[in-house]
Each structure stands twice: as structure tokens, then as C-alpha cells.
Amino acid sequence: MVAASPRTHYAAALFVVCVLLYLYAPVVVTVLFSFADSPRLSLPIQGLTLSWYASALSNPLIQTALRNTLILATISAVGGCLAGTAFAFGVVKLQRLRLRRILLTASLLPAVVPLLVIGISLAVFFRTLGSQPGLFNAAIGHVLVSLPFVILSLNARLETFDFSVVEAARDLGAPPLRAFLDITLPLIRPSVLGAGLLAAALSLDEFIVTWFNVGTQLTAPVLVWGLMRRGVDPSINALATMFLAVLLVLFVASSLLGRRRRA
Amino acid sequence: MTSAVEIVAVRKSFGDFVALHEINLSVGEQEFVSLLGASGCGKTTLLRIVAGFEFATSGRVLIGGEDITGIPPHARPTNIVFQRGALFPHMTVRENVGYSLKLRKWPKKRIDEQVDRMLAMVRLEGFGDRDPAKLSGGQVQRVALARALAGEPRVLLLDEPLSALDLKLRQQMQLELRSLQKSLGATFIFVTHDQTEALVMSDRIAIMNAGRIVQFGRPQEIYTRPSSIFVSDFIGQTNLIPGDVVAGGAGTAFRLRAGAVVKAAAPAPLAAGSKAVLSVRPENVRLIPAARANGVALRGIVRESVYLGSSVRVAVDLDGANLIWAELREEEAAGLSIGDSVAVTWPENAALVLGEGGA
Amino acid sequence: MIEQRPRSSGRGGVALMLAPGSAFYLLFFGVPMLSLFVLSFWHAEGFDLIPTFSLENYGKIATSTLYQVILMRTIGVGLVTAAITVPLAFALSYLMRFVFERRAQIILQLLLISLFSGYLVRIYAWRTILGKQGLLNSTLGWLGLIDHPMDFLIFSKFAVIVTLVGLLLPLAVLPIYSAMSNISRDHLEIASDLGSRRFYLVRTILVPMAMPGITTSFAFTFLLAAGDFVTPNLVGGSQGIMIGNVIADQFRGTGANWPLGAALAFVTVCCVMLIVAAINRVVRWVSRW
Numbered sequence: 001m002v003a004a005s006p007r008t009h010y011a012a013a014l015f016v017v018c019v020l021l022y023l024y025a026p027v028v029v030t031v032l033f034s035f036a037d038s039p040r041l042s043l044p045i046q047g048l049t050l051s052w053y054a055s056a057l058s059n060p061l062i063q064t065a066l067r068n069t070l071i072l073a074t075i076s077a078v079g080g081c082l083a084g085t086a087f088a089f090g091v092v093k094l095q096r097l098r099l100r101r102i103l104l105t106a107s108l109l110p111a112v113v114p115l116l117v118i119g120i121s122l123a124v125f126f127r128t129l130g131s132q133p134g135l136f137n138a139a140i141g142h143v144l145v146s147l148p149f150v151i152l153s154l155n156a157r158l159e160t161f162d163f164s165v166v167e168a169a170r171d172l173g174a175p176p177l178r179a180f181l182d183i184t185l186p187l188i189r190p191s192v193l194g195a196g197l198l199a200a201a202l203s204l205d206e207f208i209v210t211w212f213n214v215g216t217q218l219t220a221p222v223l224v225w226g227l228m229r230r231g232v233d234p235s236i237n238a239l240a241t242m243f244l245a246v247l248l249v250l251f252v253a254s255s256l257l258g259r260r261r262r263a
Numbered sequence: 264m265t266s267a268v269e270i271v272a273v274r275k276s277f278g279d280f281v282a283l284h285e286i287n288l289s290v291g292e293q294e295f296v297s298l299l300g301a302s303g304c305g306k307t308t309l310l311r312i313v314a315g316f317e318f319a320t321s322g323r324v325l326i327g328g329e330d331i332t333g334i335p336p337h338a339r340p341t342n343i344v345f346q347r348g349a350l351f352p353h354m355t356v357r358e359n360v361g362y363s364l365k366l367r368k369w370p371k372k373r374i375d376e377q378v379d380r381m382l383a384m385v386r387l388e389g390f391g392d393r394d395p396a397k398l399s400g401g402q403v404q405r406v407a408l409a410r411a412l413a414g415e416p417r418v419l420l421l422d423e424p425l426s427a428l429d430l431k432l433r434q435q436m437q438l439e440l441r442s443l444q445k446s447l448g449a450t451f452i453f454v455t456h457d458q459t460e461a462l463v464m465s466d467r468i469a470i471m472n473a474g475r476i477v478q479f480g481r482p483q484e485i486y487t488r489p490s491s492i493f494v495s496d497f498i499g500q501t502n503l504i505p506g507d508v509v510a511g512g513a514g515t516a517f518r519l520r521a522g523a524v525v526k527a528a529a530p531a532p533l534a535a536g537s538k539a540v541l542s543v544r545p546e547n548v549r550l551i552p553a554a555r556a557n558g559v560a561l562r563g564i565v566r567e568s569v570y571l572g573s574s575v576r577v578a579v580d581l582d583g584a585n586l587i588w589a590e591l592r593e594e595e596a597a598g599l600s601i602g603d604s605v606a607v608t609w610p611e612n613a614a615l616v617l618g619e620g621g622a
Numbered sequence: 623m624i625e626q627r628p629r630s631s632g633r634g635g636v637a638l639m640l641a642p643g644s645a646f647y648l649l650f651f652g653v654p655m656l657s658l659f660v661l662s663f664w665h666a667e668g669f670d671l672i673p674t675f676s677l678e679n680y681g682k683i684a685t686s687t688l689y690q691v692i693l694m695r696t697i698g699v700g701l702v703t704a705a706i707t708v709p710l711a712f713a714l715s716y717l718m719r720f721v722f723e724r725r726a727q728i729i730l731q732l733l734l735i736s737l738f739s740g741y742l743v744r745i746y747a748w749r750t751i752l753g754k755q756g757l758l759n760s761t762l763g764w765l766g767l768i769d770h771p772m773d774f775l776i777f778s779k780f781a782v783i784v785t786l787v788g789l790l791l792p793l794a795v796l797p798i799y800s801a802m803s804n805i806s807r808d809h810l811e812i813a814s815d816l817g818s819r820r821f822y823l824v825r826t827i828l829v830p831m832a833m834p835g836i837t838t839s840f841a842f843t844f845l846l847a848a849g850d851f852v853t854p855n856l857v858g859g860s861q862g863i864m865i866g867n868v869i870a871d872q873f874r875g876t877g878a879n880w881p882l883g884a885a886l887a888f889v890t891v892c893c894v895m896l897i898v899a900a901i902n903r904v905v906r907w908v909s910r911w
Contacts, residue, residue, distance in 0.1 A: 009721070012717050012721050012722070013722070015713065015714075015717070016714065016717055016722065016729065019710065019714055019791070020729075020732055022788060022791075023732075023733070023736040023788055023791060023792065024732075024736060025747070025751060025788075026739075026743070026744040026745075026746075026747030026748055026751070026788065027736065027739045027744070027747070029747045029750050029751055029757060030740075030743055030746075030747045030750075033750065082642070083642045083643045083646055084643065086638075086639040086640070086642055086643060087639065087640055087642070087643030087644070089639045090636050090637075090638075090639030090640035090643075091640070093635070093636045093639070094636060095277075103640070106647070107643065107647065109651070110647075110651055112842070112845065113655075113891075114845060114846060114848075114849025114850070114866075114891070115849070116849050116850070116851055116866050116869060116870065116887070117655075117658070117849065117887050117891060118651075118654075120658060120869065120870075120873050120883060120884070120887060121654035121655050121657065121658040122650065122654050123873060124654060124657050124658050124661050124880065124884065125650070125653060125654035125657050125658075127671075127880075128657055140650050141650075143646070143650075144646070144647075144650050144651055147643065147646070147647070151643070162347075162349065164345045164346075164347070164349040165349045165350070165351055165352070167316055167336070167343075167345075167349070168343070168345060168349040168350075168351070168407075168410075169351070169362070170315075170316075170335070170336045170337050171314060171315075171316075171336050171337070171339075171341070171342055171343045171411075172337075172342065172362050172363035172366065172410065172411075172414065173337045173338075173363045173366040173367065173414065174337055174362075174366055175335075175337050176635075178366070179337075182351075182362075183351055186353050187352065187353060201738055205738065205740055205741050207741060207742055207852065208851075208852065211874065212870075212873055212874065221741075221742055224742050224743070224746075225742060225852075228742065228746050228856060236743075236746060240740055240742075240743035240746070240747075243740055243743070244739055244740055244743065247738045247739065247740060248735065248738070248739070250738075251734070251735060251738045252735075255731065255734070
């Protein structure tokens with residue numbers, strides 16, 4: 001049944017291409033218009049310019065926003081990785097399969113609850129604690145949002161991890177910590193780094209939870225949101241294109257690291 | 264002979280599941296002992312308790328007379344070879360073999376010498392700088408062996424190290440392992456589910472079933488004098504024919520369902536009248552054309568004949584009640600054809616009567 | 623040979639590894655959800671929150687036609703989005719698994735990359751494409767295909783759905799594709815040996831075997847579409863206001879009312895969950911026939 005006629009084969013290929021075009025249309029438009037010199041976003045493009053990049057970078061708020069975004073990304077990469085790796089290890093080491101499945105499912109819950117609900121519930125929580133909205137609150141939100149993905153990707157790695165190499169090290173005379181440092185860590189390092197990059201990428205792009213918890217502070221997505229609400233501004237495209245580049249690098253690096261795990 | 268390993272009343276349970284019931288086992292110095300049993304019989308759990316990866320629910324483990332029951336794996340004088348080698352994939356062969364020596368902070372020169380010795384011993388000179396991923400299955404197990412022996416453990420534990428290899432290589436490695444063990448004069452405990460492997464390699468075999476050691480003895484003893492139906496069925500092939508005991512004692516008399524009464528040895532005394540099973544190995548069964556057989560009680564009709572190359576297997580129906588298989592040389596079977604009436608006989612001490620309770 | 627071989631590393635060690643993550647979840651996910659629920663029974667006076675136990679917020683929702691209309695619209699948009707996204711995702715997964723097998727990894731990577739190409743930016747770009755003076759209208763006008771810009775393209779439910787499908791499609795593919803990865807070609811070939819026609823094959827073999835993936839994907843898409851507030855805000859206009867906007871406004875808008883927002887959030891989540899459960903039930907009932 002799988003061998004189809006050439007005509008249906010072409011139709012299928014056309015379908016895939018159309019879907020991909022649909023998904024990438026926004027990306028293409030953004031990149032294209034970040035270089036277009038007319039502020040009216042319509043075709044045909046008259047000339048090319050870098051002035052939107054210049055105006056985006058000259059925005060006085062952008063440095064603060066970028067700095068805050070980097071701080072958040074670092075916190076969620078490091079925090080998510082430490083807690084997520086430990087948790088994934090704990091889950092895999094559990095002997096009772098039922099308990100394992102329950103914990104794993106529970107750890108994925110924040111990924112299923114709409115971000116809006118996570119955002120407002122954290123805002124309520126911090127308000128009742130009397131904690132002022134700001135970067136710290138947003139950072140907690142970012143770690144929460146990235147943890148399920150860190151746990152999921154590390155769990156996938158650890159499920160196939162051959163723990164007998166760790167036992168071999170213990171057997172050959174290595175105390176637990178030494179066996180972890182000599183054997184386990186080097187073997188899972190690519191996956192941990194990949195998960196960290198994933199967490200960073202999620203954090204860089206995270207807007208909703210941030211919006212409800214960051215107060216008057218700025219992050220790059222919050223800044224972009226402000227610009228978007230004000231109206232058509234091609235410097236948004238320039239900013240977005242630069243961001244896109246960073247996200248792409250992070251994503252590609254993360255998936256390359258993930259693939260190296262078998263090597 | 265002093266004991267290299269002494270396992271005293273070891274019990275292990277996982278929740279409600281009892282993996283090991285009161286295991287007692289004593290392994291002598293320089294002895295090669297196999298733990299043989301089907302999957303799930305507890306043999307690997309027992310090995311892992313000796314290695315220190317599992318802790319016994321109760322009981323003690325002694326090595327060289329010293330109680331190591333509560334000692335963690337890294338502090339035990341045992342080393343283990345895993346089923347699939349478990350080589351460290353991010354280290355070279357040389358680093359793998361030298362790992363335990365590095366942990367002991369041997370000087371580098373001494374480590375290098377010892378690693379070279381070990382690699383020569385497993386015939387892998389020149390493989391030191393290889394990446395474990397680039398080794399064949401047999402080479403992986405050789406490196407694992409070298410790595411486990413490098414630190415000169417008092418006892419080497421082997422957890423089905425050959426089961427992932429193909430038959431030819433496995434047979435070759437069996438002989439190599441055996442001669443290595445003899446030349447080193449080391450104590451080996453070897454876990455396997457392959458009875459041939461256990462027979463070929465071991466000084467003694469402990470047969471395990473459902474968390475118990477059901478028989479412990481030399482290979483020949485186990486083959487010729489199984490103590491239970493389970494063992495006689497598990498080791499080699501045998502005819503198991505149900506019936507009952509007519510007279511107990513030294514020369515036990517046994518009546519088959521078909522009615523004939525035969526004499527046989529009984530490893531455990533059986534009361535007259537009790538139900539039992541007669542065990543005879545096919546290679547011991549002889550068939551005589553009925554016309555020439557005088558005074559043979561057991562008769563039957565040839566039902567089937569299977570050509571096996573080096574021998575012929577013939578099935579004889581004992582008066583419609585049971586089949587008995589005989590393994591004959593080709594010329595012995597030449598005169599027999601299906602439907603022939605034959606008398607069935609075996610050397611007197613080749614038949615065993617085993618109680619049905621059979622532990 | 624596999625024997626029961628538990629990996630023991632001491633119960634204390636396992637507990638220690640699970641502790642930080644569990645504590646984090648409990649403190650920053652469990653407790654906040656609970657406080658949101660509790661807050662929905664409180665009362666707001668200006669910017670102050672008065673702890674009481676009253677059902678006034680729920681009463682307000684039950685009696686306000688505006689909230690009900692918006693909630694119904696949200697559910698409608700969510701269902702339509704899911705109804706478009708899931709079949710597309712199914713077709714794409716099918717093609718990746720059985721037709722373009724060698725390209726599947728590349729297609730998957732492309733899907734994931736689009737997922738990481740900036741959430742806000744992708745929504746904003748749709749405004750550029752669909753706007754009255756936007757890319758689509760201006761191109762069609764320039765080609766002489768239309769005289770007046772089509773104005774249903776932007777600030778409408780249409781715009782919201784087009785944008786949401788684009789946002790959620792990559793996510794919807796993942797569960798279906800992974801469920802289909804477990805279906806071997808053998809299943810299909812045996813069935814076709816038995817004389818099944820293609821459509822029949824899809825209906826009787828492929829869909830039932832991929833069903834866990836399909837229901838997960840449907841639940842994901844519906845949940846996320848119904849919970850989004852950025853999309854309606856940027857491309858929905860007044861016609862496309864969804865419950866997410868209303869909730870968000872209760873927290874960061876001018877007339878903020880946190881307890882009411884909390885109640886709205888719970889009502890929405892419950893409605894959505896109930897619908898997902900009901901649809902699962904129906905699907906299971908139907909697929910038994």
C-alpha cells in the first residue's frame with residue numbers, strides 16, 4: 001500500500017511543502033522585512049537597508065532588556081538542569097514502576113497547564129507572600145516552565161542508559177561519588193548540556209509567565225510586546241531576526257548534543 | 264580445602280517476592296563453580312549479593328573467612344564480568360583495563376606493565392588504544408575479563424559473560440576461560456543458563472530452581488546421578504516415565520503404567536507403593552528385536568525414527584502408555600522399521616527412580 | 623536473558639535526588655494553583671484583596687452573557703483550531719512515517735525549529751501578512767486579483783485560527799508521529815495481503831493504532847488554543863476577543879479584579895477539561911464499532 005503512484009507521490013510532497021511554507025511564512029516575512037527600506041510592509045520590496053537594525057539597537061531600553069533576558073536564561077538553564085537532572089535520575093532509579101510513571105507524569109503537568117494559568121497562579125502566590133513582582137519571580141516561572149522539558153529529555157536518555165557501566169566502576173573499586181564523576185557524568189554530559197540549552201531557549205522566548213510576574217522590569221519579549229502594541233514598527237522585525245538567530249543556534253546546538261549521546 | 268566464598272543462610276526478598284530461600288553454598292579456593300538455572304531462578308541475584316550490588320535480606324557472605332556482608336561493592340575483594348561487558352565507552356581499552364589500578368593509585372609505570380600483561384593474557388596485545396565501540400563481541404568480553412582480573416581479585420564473578428556471543432565463539436571462549444582459570448589458580452563463580460557451558464567449564468555446578476539450590480556437585484555426578492526429576496530433566500535429555508514403586512531399598516523395583524516391573528537405583532529412599540518417575544537417558548536405551556529377546560520384561564513398538572547425523576533417535580511406544588526415546592548408532596538402528604516389535608533394555612545402573620515430590 | 627534486576631542505590635539517595643525538583647514543583651506549582659483556587663472565592667475592593675468565602679465571582683460569570691459569549695467563542699475557536707490542526711498533523715505524520723521515511727528526520731527538525739522561532743514574533747508576523755495593507759492584500763491587489771483589500775483577513779476569528787494553527791501544528795505532530803513510529807510496516811503489509819483497500823486500512827489499522835497520539839495531540843491543541851491570549855490580542859481585534867484576554871485583563875488591565883480572574887481561569891480550565899474528557903469518551907465509544 002505504501003508504494004504509491006508518481007502522481008499521488010508528487011501531491012504528497014506538495015502537501016508537505018505547503019505545510020512547511022505555512023509554518024515558515026511568518027519567519028520569512030520577519031527576516032525579509034527586517035531588511036526592507038519602506039516602513040509599509042507590502043510587496044514588492046523596493047530597497048534593502050540595515051537601518052531597522054540600527055534603530056532597534058539604539059533603543060535605550062534594549063540593553064536592560066537583553067541583560068535581564070540573559071540573566072533569566074542562565075538561571076533557568078542552570079537551575080532547570082540541576083534540579084531536572086537530579087529528578088530524572090531519581091525517577092529512573094525508583095524500583096516501583098508504577099511510582100515511576102506517576103512521578104514522571106506529574107512532573108510534566110506544568111507543560112500541559114496553559115501558560116496563562118501558570119503565570120497568574122504564580123502572581124497570586126507571590127502577592128500573598130508579599131514578594132514584589134520582578135526578575136526573581138519571573139526566574140522562578142522560567143525554571144518551572146523549562147523543568148518538564150528538561151526532565152522529559154533527560155528521562156529519555158537515562159531510560160536507555162546502561163547502568164551496568166556504573167556498577168562496573170563501583171565493582172572495580174570506585175566509591176559512589178568517584179563512579180559518578182568518572183563514568184556517569186562524562187556519559188550523560190551531552191544530554192545535560194542539550195537540556196540546558198533547551199531550557200535557555202525556552203526562557204529566551206518565554207513571554208506569558210514573565211508578563212504576569214516581572215512587574216515593571218523589562219525582558220526582550222516584554223519589550224517586543226510593548227513595541228508591537230504600539231503599532232507597526234519594522235525595528236521589531238530586526239530585533240526578532242536577531243533573536244531568531246540566537247534561538248536557532250541554541251536549538252541546533254541542543255539537538256546536535258542530543259544526537260551525540262550514542263557516540 | 265579452605266573456602267574462598269562461604270554463603271551462609273542467605274535469603275533475599277523483593278517485597279512479597281522471595282528471590283532466594285536460605286541459600287548455603289561453599290566455594291573452594293581455586294575452584295570453578297557454576298550457578299546454573301533458568302531465567303528468574305535467582306542465580307544472578309545471588310551473584311549480585313556476592314558482588315555487593317544487592318544486600319541479602321538475611322544471612323551472611325564470607326570471603327576468605329572474612330565477613331563482607333555489609334561491605335559496599337568498591338571495598339570487596341571480588342570483581343565481576345557483566346553479560347555485555349559494560350566497558351566504559353568513553354575510555355580506551357587500556358584505560359578500561361587500568362581503571363581499578365588507577366583508583367588504587369598505582370604508579371603509572373606499574374599500571375602500564377600490568378595492563379600489558381592482562382592484554383597479553385587475553386590475547387589482545389596491540390588493542391590498547393582502541394575505542395571499545397570498535398571491538399567485536401568476543402573482544403569486548405576479553406577486555407572486560409582483563410579489566411576484572413587486573414586488580415587480582417580473590418574471587419572473579421561472571422554473569423553470563425558468553426551468552427551474547429555466537430555458538431562457535433562461545434565454545435572457544437569456554438575453553439579459554441577454563442584454561443585461564445586453571446593457569447591463574449583463581450576462584451571463579453560463573454552464572455549461566457546454558458547446561459553445556461556449565462558441564463564443560465565447571466569443577467562443580469550448583470543447579471538452581473525457584474530461589475533454591477536443588478543440587479550441588481561435580482558435572483559427572485549431576486549428569487549421572489540427578490537427585491530430582493527437575494535436575495534430570497534440566498541437564499541433558501532424558502526419558503521420564505511415570506509409574507510406582509513396588510519395593511523400596513537398595514535395588515528398587517519400579518512398575519511402569521504399562522505393567523512391566525524393572526529394577527533401578529534410587530538416589531533417595533522411596534516407600535513401596537509411592538508414585539515415582541523413572542529416568543533413563545536416551546543414549547543408554549538399547550532396542551533388541553522382540554524375537555531375539557528372552558527375559559526382557561519391557562516391550563514396545565517402534566513408532567518413529569529421526570536421523571540426527573551422528574546418531575538415530577527412535578521412539579518406542581510402551582504398550583500404548585508411554586513413549587521412550589532411544590539414541591542409537593546408525594548401524595544399530597538399521598534393522599528397525601516403524602511398526603516393529605522390540606524389547607527395551609538399559610544397563611542396570613543407568614536407570615534412576617525419582618520421587619515425584621522432587622526437590 | 624532478563625532477570626529481575628532492580629537497580630539499587632539506596633533509598634536515601636533516590637529521595638535526595640527527587641527532593642529538589644519535587645520541592646520546587648510543590649512550592650511553585652502546587653501551592654500557587656491552590657492559592658489561585660482559593661483566591662477565586664475572595665473579593666476585590668479596589669486593589670485590595672479581601673479574604674472571604676463567597677461565590678460572587680462564580681455568580682458573576684454565571685449571570686453575565688458577555689462572559690458566556692466569550693467563553694463559548696473561546697471553546698469554538700479552540701475546537702475549530704484543533705479540528706484543523708489534528709488532521710493536518712495526522713496527514714503529515716503519516717507521510718513522514720510511511721512515504722517520505724528518509725526525509726522524516728529533516729521534516730521533524732524543521733517542525734521543531736519553527737516551534738523555536740519566537741512565539742511573539744510569529745504572531746506578529748501574521749499581522750503583517752494578513753493586515754489590511756498587509757502582504758497578502760497588497761500582493762493580490764498588485765496582481766489585480768482584488769479591487770479592495772479583503773478585511774476579514776485580520777482582526778477576526780479567521781486570523782486567530784490561522785495563527786493558532788500555525789503555532790500549534792508542530793506540537794500536534796509530535797505525539798501522533800511518535801505513536802505511528804510504533805506501527806511497523808508489517809502491520810500494514812499483513813493487512814493489505816488480506817485484501818484491505820487503502821482507505822479501509824487507514825481507518826481500521828492506522829487510526830486505531832495511532833489513537834493515543836491523536837487524542838493527546840487533540841487535547842494539547844485544544845487546551846493551548848483555548849488558553850492563549852496573545853494571539854487574540856494581536857490579530858483578533860474586538861471580534862476575536864477570547865477568554866484569555868479577559869482573564870489577563872483581570873490581572874494586568876486597568877480594571878483589574880484578581881479574584882474574578884482566578885474564577886474565570888478555573889471555569890475555563892474545567893470547561894476545557896470536561897470537553898476533552900467527553901470527546902475522548904465519544905472517540906473510544908465510536909472506535910469500538
